[in-house]
Amino acid sequence: MNHLRDKPASDFCSSLLEAVTKPRHREHKRMLEWYGGPFDPDELDRETIEAGMAKLARRRTIGQAAFAKSRSQL
Known part of the structure; x- marks a missing residue:
């Protein structure tokens, strides 16, 4: 099993931040390999994060609507 998928998102984020900010x-x-390189919290951009979250929310809404439509056609 993939340990990254076994945790709720909030637990994973906490684990990721703890691991990448503590070299020991x-x-x-x-975690740095999974992340893709060095982690610098100062490089995080609120607008980029919010845009990404909005994109995920739209995709989820579309997926839920498609699922509901497929269920009503049964």
Whole structure:
């Protein structure tokens, strides 16, 4: 099982932040590899994060509507 998928998003975010910000953390190297490189919290941009979350919300809404439509056609 993939441990990244086994956790709720909020738990995973907490685990990721803890691991990437503490070089002696047992998951530090693996989490940085998963993240794709060095982590710098100052590079996080609120507008980019909000735009990404809005995109995910739209995709979820479209997916839910498609699922509901497919269920009503049964």
